[in-house]
Amino acid sequence: MTPEPAIETWDLSKRYGPVQVVAPLSLTVPPGIVFGYLGPNGAGKTTTLRMLSGVLTPTGGTGRVAGAPLTDPDGVKARIGYANQAASVYTDLTVEENLRFKAALYLPPRAVPAAVDRTLDRLGLIPWRGHLARALSAGWRQRLSIGTAIVHGPQVLFLDEPTAGLDPVARRGLWDAIYALTGEGTTVFVTTHYMDEAERCQQVALIASGRILAQGPPEQLRAGLPGVRYALRALNLNAALHAARATPGVQGAWIIGDEVRVTAADPGPETALAALGDLRRVPASLEDVFVAYASAAKVSA
Numbered sequence: 001m002t003p004e005p006a007i008e009t010w011d012l013s014k015r016y017g018p019v020q021v022v023a024p025l026s027l028t029v030p031p032g033i034v035f036g037y038l039g040p041n042g043a044g045k046t047t048t049l050r051m052l053s054g055v056l057t058p059t060g061g062t063g064r065v066a067g068a069p070l071t072d073p074d075g076v077k078a079r080i081g082y083a084n085q086a087a088s089v090y091t092d093l094t095v096e097e098n099l100r101f102k103a104a105l106y107l108p109p110r111a112v113p114a115a116v117d118r119t120l121d122r123l124g125l126i127p128w129r130g131h132l133a134r135a136l137s138a139g140w141r142q143r144l145s146i147g148t149a150i151v152h153g154p155q156v157l158f159l160d161e162p163t164a165g166l167d168p169v170a171r172r173g174l175w176d177a178i179y180a181l182t183g184e185g186t187t188v189f190v191t192t193h194y195m196d197e198a199e200r201c202q203q204v205a206l207i208a209s210g211r212i213l214a215q216g217p218p219e220q221l222r223a224g225l226p227g228v229r230y231a232l233r234a235l236n237l238n239a240a241l242h243a244a245r246a247t248p249g250v251q252g253a254w255i256i257g258d259e260v261r262v263t264a265a266d267p268g269p270e271t272a273l274a275a276l277g278d279l280r281r282v283p284a285s286l287e288d289v290f291v292a293y294a295s296a297a298k299v300s301a
């Protein structure tokens with residue numbers, strides 16, 4: 001039997017006056033995965049998240065989150081957790097006090113101590129339990145913020161740009177914590193505009209201008225992208241870039257690091273490109289997928 005989706009929407013949309021911020025959106029998120037919602041600034045990610053969390057009323061369509069219909073926002077709120085990029089914790093309270101305070105809002109008093117202990121353990125916060133939130137590094141403060149979002153035991157956790165502003169080590173640590181949560185059955189819906197982070201998700205939706213461009217597991221989206229891609233190394237990178245762009249059959253070329261990346265509809269230009277330097281074929285990245293879909297949809301990414 002297929003498990004019930006953690007999140008399902010049917011033509012969910014949001015409009016502010018004449019501006020359609022989220023176009024009719026139909027989405028199915030299976031339970032227990034990390035689902036990445038990827039798009040540039042202003043694409044409508046936060047707006048979608050707020051509708052799915054029961055804090056913003058949709059203009060059209062409907063949906064269910066963790067079994068509760070969006071027409072019952074209080075039911076949705078009781079079953080979900082929400083943490084945004086501005087780590088929402090009380091800096092003058094300790095780690096444990098922050099969790100206890102949040103747990104007490106949702107749980108009967110006798111259930112609070114066990115919920116707090118469990119959350120400290122799940123997020124690796126035990127060594128910090130007596131520290132003031134203010135004394136934590138940005139990465140640990142963000143973990144505490146996630147802790148306050150899951151202390152009442154929600155089935156679905158929404159994270160809005162959780163790693164914004166974190167250094168690479170803290171980002172990696174936070175992703176470990178996210179995987180640990182899905183390993184225990186929580187569904188995590190995460191927004192990001194970092195392509196490398198989207199690669200970490202089991203499924204992604206690529207969005208721009210309030211529309212879904214593509215949806216599926218990252219490797220499936222990468223494998224399904226038509227055309228071929230090359231990396232070209234040359235002594236004079238700038239000259240190679242211009243020569244690649246002038247080669248018939250080349251769709252696009254740009255510099256990444258010490259290579260020129262080239263896309264073409266087919267291997268037709270391969271011989272001409274190989275004459276420009278050291279050429280090898282490379283797999284499509286999620287960024288390639290995004291750019292291809294965004295150009296096809298003629299939206300600005």
Ligand SMILES: Nc1ncnc2c1ncn2[C@@H]1O[C@H](COP(=O)(O)OP(=O)(O)OP(=O)(O)O)[C@@H](O)[C@H]1O
Pocket residue numbers: 016021039040041042043044045046047048193
């Ligand atoms: N209350 C509002 N009234 C009018 N327009 C709004 C309102 N809230 C958001 N918008 C507009 O809706 C669009 C989408 O905003 P949203 O915050 O959902 O995007 P986002 O993808 O989360 O962007 P970011 O990555 O910058 O947070 C933006 O153009 C924004 O200006």
